[in-house]
Amino acid sequence: MHKLVLMRHGESQWNLDNRFTGWTDVDLTEKGREEARRAGALLKQEGFEFDIAYTSVLKRAIRTLWLTLDELDAMYVPVINDWHLNERHYGALQGLNKSETAAKYGDEQVLVWRRAYAIAPNPLDIDDPRHPRFDPRYASLSPSELPATECLKDTVDRVVPFWNDTIAPSLRAGKRTIIAAHGNSLRALIKFLDGVSDEEIVGLNIPTAQPLVYELDDDLRPIRHYYLGNADEIQAAMAAVAAQGKAKQA
Ligand SMILES: O=C(O)[C@H](O)COP(=O)(O)O
Numbered sequence: 001m002h003k004l005v006l007m008r009h010g011e012s013q014w015n016l017d018n019r020f021t022g023w024t025d026v027d028l029t030e031k032g033r034e035e036a037r038r039a040g041a042l043l044k045q046e047g048f049e050f051d052i053a054y055t056s057v058l059k060r061a062i063r064t065l066w067l068t069l070d071e072l073d074a075m076y077v078p079v080i081n082d083w084h085l086n087e088r089h090y091g092a093l094q095g096l097n098k099s100e101t102a103a104k105y106g107d108e109q110v111l112v113w114r115r116a117y118a119i120a121p122n123p124l125d126i127d128d129p130r131h132p133r134f135d136p137r138y139a140s141l142s143p144s145e146l147p148a149t150e151c152l153k154d155t156v157d158r159v160v161p162f163w164n165d166t167i168a169p170s171l172r173a174g175k176r177t178i179i180a181a182h183g184n185s186l187r188a189l190i191k192f193l194d195g196v197s198d199e200e201i202v203g204l205n206i207p208t209a210q211p212l213v214y215e216l217d218d219d220l221r222p223i224r225h226y227y228l229g230n231a232d233e234i235q236a237a238m239a240a241v242a243a244q245g246k247a248k249q250a
Pocket residue numbers: 019020021022023087090114182183184241244
């Protein structure tokens with residue numbers, strides 16, 4: 001049996017501000033750092049140890065991983081940073097406040113933009129300075145790999161090959177693995193691992209910095225999964241993520 005830990009980053013400044021973030025490289029808040037340390041302490045208390053760690057090239061996930069590993073006194077664990085684990089690119093929505101956007105376009109439309117499996121928000125303009133083609137960390141990517149927007153399906157299409165080519169072989173080799181990533185790159189991975197339908201994935205929301213343990217069989221098929229930590233807190237945190245896209249009640 002293989003054990004895999006998935007974890008979304010801790011609260012970021014734009015989680016706090018309730019802005020669409022996507023590929024914007026926003027850091028953790030102090031609360032987000034504390035959440036990451038708490039996750040590390042919980043993993044330590046439960047006896048988890050890791051041989052390899054994967055994260056994105058965005059600092060909110062990287063710093064979450066560092067703080068978690070530090071708490072485990074395991075900063076020696078090799079870390080693979082890869083853009084395939086980045087958050088879903090949120091296109092032209094990046095930077096906008098989610099509830100203000102809902103007040104303007106309606107809760108239903110924002111739910112489509114946030115959760116519809118195959119509908120992407122409008123793209124960033126090719127000349128927009130925020131377009132990833134201007135960012136040196138993506139310099140080695142071909143133009144066809146560089147998103148200016150993504151729906152969850154597009155994210156699945158980049159996360160799953162990375163899983164198959166890189167993460168799965170190292171799990172099969174017995175490496176105890178933690179992945180610190182993002183709400184939607186983890187939804188993409190969970191959709192693939194658990195065979196969640198396009199309709200059901202709409203209802204899945206991932207709380208910040210809560211370790212989610214997957215037990216996998218020899219073929220890397222999930223046997224079961226569970227969150228470490230307090231079940232009521234986790235339910236409340238999931239409901240809060242779902243509510244982020246609603247217009248504020250007057
Ligand atoms: O990119 C973002 O805004 C968040 O990390 C995930 O947002 P969502 O829950 O609105 O998809």
